[in-house]
Amino acid sequence: MNTIECINTRRSIRRFTEEPVSNDTMTKIIEAAAMAPSWKNTQITRYIVVEDKEIKEKIAAEATNDFNAATIRSAAAVVAVTVVKKRCGYERDGSFSTVKGDSWQMFDAGVASQTFCLAAHEYGIGSVIMGIFDYDKVAAMLEVPEEQEMVALISIGHPAETPQPPKRKTVEDLLKYK
Numbered sequence: 673m674n675t676i677e678c679i680n681t682r683r684s685i686r687r688f689t690e691e692p693v694s695n696d697t698m699t700k701i702i703e704a705a706a707m708a709p710s711w712k713n714t715q716i717t718r719y720i721v722v723e724d725k726e727i728k729e730k731i732a733a734e735a736t737n738d739f740n741a742a743t744i745r746s747a748a749a750v751v752a753v754t755v756v757k758k759r760c761g762y763e764r765d766g767s768f769s770t771v772k773g774d775s776w777q778m779f780d781a782g783v784a785s786q787t788f789c790l791a792a793h794e795y796g797i798g799s800v801i802m803g804i805f806d807y808d809k810v811a812a813m814l815e816v817p818e819e820q821e822m823v824a825l826i827s828i829g830h831p832a833e834t835p836q837p838p839k840r841k842t843v844e845d846l847l848k849y850k
């Protein structure tokens with residue numbers, strides 16, 4: 673699959689088969705995600721792969737809505753995306769580099785997450801990024817260290833659906849030249 677085909681055919685997948693994602697495939701996905709660009713190459717994004725059925729069920733039952741709970745229950749694994757705080761967007765003396773402060777860490781986590789999802793797609797693994805959940809509850813369940821911040825969950829597994837792409841805005845809507 674070439675890059676444009678991978679970008680265009682990736683879909684958010686919310687129904688999965690029971691087949692697990694092998695450690696080998698997971699390693700290859702993270703190797704690709706590690707190649708994502710980041711603020712001053714700070715590489716602050718981290719991944720916690722939750723395969724344990726009890727923890728997965730606890731997240732589904734106690735920390736999100738019914739819609740995301742169904743996705744999490746179906747997924748072979750849920751990947752918690754976290755960032756190491758106080759690096760991205762900062763100067764060495766601890767001051768912010770720009771008026772955007774530390775919001776660059778969310779930017780970097782987004783870049784890394786999309787790279788993760790595209791790599792997963794290349795390896796035949798479906799994924800969906802999920803932002804609607806209780807960050808503090810999930811951070812506590814997964815014992816995310818104090819110096820890291822919970823950003824997103826990505827449900828992954830072998831796809832059991834082939835959704836149509838949701839409608840996109842046109843290039844005319846999106847692009848301006850000056």
Ligand SMILES: Cc1cc2nc3c(=O)[nH]c(=O)nc-3n(C[C@H](O)[C@H](O)[C@H](O)COP(=O)(O)O)c2cc1C
Binds near residue numbers: 686
């Ligand atoms: C930051 C972010 C948060 C999202 N949160 C959720 C979510 O909580 N639950 C969900 O089912 N999908 C979630 N999505 C997936 C979007 O709904 C999906 O990307 C969008 O509808 C376009 O569909 P596509 O990914 O198949 O192209 C999220 C996507 C992003 C980028």
